Amino acid sequence: MSSQLFQETHSNINNTGARLLQYIRELRNAQLEGDDTEALQKIEQGIQKALTALHEQRYQVAVIAAMKAGKSTFLNALIGSDVLASETEACTVCRTDVKPIPPTASPCLLEYREGHSEPVAVAEGESFLIRHHFLERNHLIRATGNRDHTTRFELHHPIAAIQDLPSLQGFTLVDTPGPNEWKSAGLDSISLKQTALEALRNCDVILFILDYCSFKDNTNSELLQDLIQQRSEFLTRNRGVIYFILNKIDRQTEEDRPIAHVVDDLRRTLNEFGIPNPIIYPASAWQGLLSKLIAQGIATESHLKDFKHFFSARYAKETEDGDLMIPSPKKIAPQALQDSLIPIIEKSVVQDVVNNSGWNLLRDVLAKLDKSAKEVEDILNARISGWKIEIKPLRQRMEEYKRLAKSAIVQIRGVKKLVEQQEQKLVNQFKREIVEFAERAKLTIQQEFEIFAQYRFSELTTTSTPLQLDFPSKSTPTFAGFPVPQRLGESLKKAVRDLLGDEENPYAIRCTSQEEVEKIKQDINRFCSILIKDWWTNTQDKLSRDGTLIRQELVAQIRDNVQQISNELSQYLGEALEITMNINPIQMLVFDFQGIDTQVQRQTENYTRWKKEQKKAFCRDYEVDIQVDDRRSYYEIDLRLTMEAIKREIDAQTTGSLVVVERVIKKQVSEDFSNAEQQINDYINRFLIEFDRLLRERELREAQVDEILATLEVQKSLLHQYVDEFESIRDSLEMWKPR
Structure with missing residues (x-):
C-alpha cells in the first residue's frame, strides 16, 4: 500500500464517516425526543470515537543507538531541522518524543516530570533557540542527577519526512537513551533503560543506528544481544520493521573498502546474532541534514561552511582548461540529499508504517463505521417490518x-x-x-x-x-x-x-x-x-x-x-x-x-x-x-x-x-x-x-402507515449509499492487505 494510496483511503474513510455521522444526526432529529433516540445517540458516539482515532492514532518510530553513532543528527535529518543537540558526550538523558505540527505552527519543547500532570515549557520558537535550551537542560539534568525527576521531553516540530502526509499527524519519532546513557554516572541509569525498553515495546518501527567506523564495538554488540534476547518474539512477529542504518558513510576514505563490502560484513555480523535477512541502509545523516537545510533556505553560515568543507568538493566539475569548478551549495543540495540516502530511508520507514500499523487502523475504523451503518440499517428494516406486521403478532414477538x-x-x-x-x-x-x-x-x-x-x-x-x-x-x-x-x-x-x-x-x-x-x-x-x-x-x-x-x-x-x-x-x-x-x-x-x-x-x-x-x-x-x-x-x-x-x-x-x-x-x-x-x-x-x-x-x-413506510424507504435508500461506499473502500483495502 503506497503512502499516497494510504492518504487517499484515509481521506475517503474520514469523509464517508463524517457524512454518515451527519445523516444519523438528521435521522435522530426527525424522531421523537426522549428514549427513542438513545440507540442512535450511541451509534453516533461510536462513529465519533472511530473518526477521532483515525486522526489521533500514534505511529511510533523508535531510534536507538550507541553513543556517537550520529543518532541526533539522523533524527535532525528526518525532522529537517538542526534542533536536537549533539555533542562528544552522551546527550540523550531522557526519552524525547518528536511530534509533527503544521509548517506554520511555532515549534516548542516540553518537559514532563514525575508527579506532575502538566508539562513545563522549556523553549519555543526558532530551532537554534530550542536546541540551546534543550542542551542546557540535558547538562543540568546530568550534573544534578536529575533532581527535578524529569521523565521525558516532547518536541513539537514540523517533520519533513511526512510533510506531504497529513493523515500521519500521529507519527512520532522516539529518541531513546542508549546503553551508554544507561550506564551514565550520576543518573538513575535503570530508569533510562526502563524508558528505552518501554519505547521498544510500543513502537511500530525500530531504527538501529550504527557508526560506519565502529559498528563492531562492544556497546553495539551488547545492544544487539539485548535486542535478540529481550526481543526475539518481536523480531519473529515483525520482520521488516527493524532497520539497521550504517551511518557516517561520508567518512569513507580512498583507502577504505567499498561501502557494499562493509554492508556485507554487517549483514554477516547480524546473521551471527540471529537476525536473518536484516534490512540495512548505508547513510550520511550529516550530509542529508545540511542538504535539506540548504534546499529550504534556512541553513546558517556555519551550516554552509560545513557543507562546503566536507561535501562540496565531491561535486566539483572540471572545465576545458582542467580547472575544478565547484557549484554553489544551493545547486548541489538536491543531488547531495539523494546521495545521502536519507530520502530512501524515509520512504521505506513511512511505507512500513502505513503498510502495518496504518493499514490495521484503516481496517479497524472502517469496520467500526461499517458496523454502525448496518446497525442503522437493521433499525430501519425492523421499523419497516414492524409497520407491516399486525399489532398482535408484533406484541407476541416482542415478548x-x-x-x-x-x-x-x-x-x-x-x-x-x-x-x-x-x-x-x-x-x-x-x-x-x-x-x-x-x-x-x-x-x-x-x-x-x-x-x-x-x-x-x-x-x-x-x-x-x-x-x-x-x-x-x-x-x-x-x-x-x-x-x-x-x-x-x-x-x-x-x-x-x-x-x-x-x-x-x-x-x-x-x-x-x-x-x-x-x-x-x-x-x-x-x-x-x-x-x-x-x-x-x-x-x-x-x-x-x-x-x-x-x-x-x-x-x-x-x-x-x-x-x-x-x-x-x-x-x-x-x-x-x-x-x-x-x-x-x-x-x-x-x-x-x-x-x-x-x-x-x-x-x-x-x-x-x-x-x-x-x-x-x-x-x-x-x-x-x-x-x-x-x-x-x-x-x-x-x-x-x-x-x-x-x-x-x-x-x-x-x-x-x-x-x-x-x-x-x-x-x-x-x-x-x-x-x-x-x-x-x-x-x-x-x-x-x-x-x-x-x-x-x-x-x-396507524392511519399514516403509507406515509411512514415511504419515509423509511427513502431513509434506507440514502443509508445504502454509505454501506456501498464502505464496501467499495473495504474491497480496495483488501487488495493492499499486507502479506
Whole structure:
C-alpha cells in the first residue's frame, strides 16, 4: 500500500464517516425526543470515537543507538531541522518524543516530570533557540542527577519526512537513551533503560543506528544481544520493521573498502546474532541534514561552511582548461540529499508504517463505521417490518424477544465467570513470576556476600599488608540466579582495602570512624540497588510483553463467546420480523484499548497514593538500614545481618508489586470483557426500544402507515449509499492487505 494510496483511503474513510455521522444526526432529529433516540445517540458516539482515532492514532518510530553513532543528527535529518543537540558526550538523558505540527505552527519543547500532570515549557520558537535550551537542560539534568525527576521531553516540530502526509499527524519519532546513557554516572541509569525498553515495546518501527567506523564495538554488540534476547518474539512477529542504518558513510576514505563490502560484513555480523535477512541502509545523516537545510533556505553560515568543507568538493566539475569548478551549495543540495540516502530511508520507514500499523487502523475504523451503518440499517428494516406486521403478532414477538434477551444476559454472566477464572489464572501466573524473581534476587545477593566473605582473606599475607582481593570473573551465578556485571568485592574493594578484619568471622567489617561506616553502607546499598532495579526492569519488561500476548488470546476468547450469543439474537430477530438481519460483529478494536504499560502506570500511582510512599511498582528508592555494632574502639558491620535486611526489603517491595500486578490484570480483563458485554447489551436494548416504540406509534399513527413506510424507504435508500461506499473502500483495502 503506497503512502499516497494510504492518504487517499484515509481521506475517503474520514469523509464517508463524517457524512454518515451527519445523516444519523438528521435521522435522530426527525424522531421523537426522549428514549427513542438513545440507540442512535450511541451509534453516533461510536462513529465519533472511530473518526477521532483515525486522526489521533500514534505511529511510533523508535531510534536507538550507541553513543556517537550520529543518532541526533539522523533524527535532525528526518525532522529537517538542526534542533536536537549533539555533542562528544552522551546527550540523550531522557526519552524525547518528536511530534509533527503544521509548517506554520511555532515549534516548542516540553518537559514532563514525575508527579506532575502538566508539562513545563522549556523553549519555543526558532530551532537554534530550542536546541540551546534543550542542551542546557540535558547538562543540568546530568550534573544534578536529575533532581527535578524529569521523565521525558516532547518536541513539537514540523517533520519533513511526512510533510506531504497529513493523515500521519500521529507519527512520532522516539529518541531513546542508549546503553551508554544507561550506564551514565550520576543518573538513575535503570530508569533510562526502563524508558528505552518501554519505547521498544510500543513502537511500530525500530531504527538501529550504527557508526560506519565502529559498528563492531562492544556497546553495539551488547545492544544487539539485548535486542535478540529481550526481543526475539518481536523480531519473529515483525520482520521488516527493524532497520539497521550504517551511518557516517561520508567518512569513507580512498583507502577504505567499498561501502557494499562493509554492508556485507554487517549483514554477516547480524546473521551471527540471529537476525536473518536484516534490512540495512548505508547513510550520511550529516550530509542529508545540511542538504535539506540548504534546499529550504534556512541553513546558517556555519551550516554552509560545513557543507562546503566536507561535501562540496565531491561535486566539483572540471572545465576545458582542467580547472575544478565547484557549484554553489544551493545547486548541489538536491543531488547531495539523494546521495545521502536519507530520502530512501524515509520512504521505506513511512511505507512500513502505513503498510502495518496504518493499514490495521484503516481496517479497524472502517469496520467500526461499517458496523454502525448496518446497525442503522437493521433499525430501519425492523421499523419497516414492524409497520407491516399486525399489532398482535408484533406484541407476541416482542415478548418472545424479551425472553431471549433475558436468556442472553444469563449466558453473558456465564461467560463472565469463565473470564474471571482465566483472570485468576493470569494473576497466579504473574504472581509466581514475581515471587520467583524475588527468590532469585535474594539468592543472587546472598551468593555475592558469600563470595565476598570467602575470598576476602584468600591473598592476605600478613596482618599489616593492605587487603588485596581477587574475585572470580564476572559471570552468571551457578544456580538459576541473575547475571552480576560487577562483583560485590569490586564495589567494596576501595572501601575495605585498608580496614582490619577477622579471619574467624569474614562477614565482619571493622571501621575506625563513622565516616568509614557511612562509605561502606552507601557502597552496599548502591551495589544492591543497581542490581535489583536492573533485574526488576528486565523482569517487568518481560511481564509486560507476556501480558500483552496473553491478553490478545483472552480477548479473542471473549469475543468468540459473546459473538455466539449475539448471533442467536440476530437469527431470532430476522425470523421474527421476516427480514435479513446483519451479523452484529463483536469488535475488539485496537483504538478501543489502552496498552498494558498505561495500566501499570495508573495502578502504580494508585498503589503509591494508597500506601503513601514515594515508591513505584518495585524498588524505586531501594535502601536498607545496615546495622552497626559500636564497640567503642571500632565499628563493626556484620554482613550476615545486612543480608537478612536486604531480603526483608526485597520481600516488602515484592508485596507492592503483587498488589499492582493483580490490579492491572483485573482491570485490563474487566475492561476487555466490559467492552464486549456493552456491545451485546446495546444490541439487546436497541431492539427492546424499537419494539416498544413501534407498538406505541402503531397505536397512535396507524392511519399514516403509507406515509411512514415511504419515509423509511427513502431513509434506507440514502443509508445504502454509505454501506456501498464502505464496501467499495473495504474491497480496495483488501487488495493492499499486507502479506
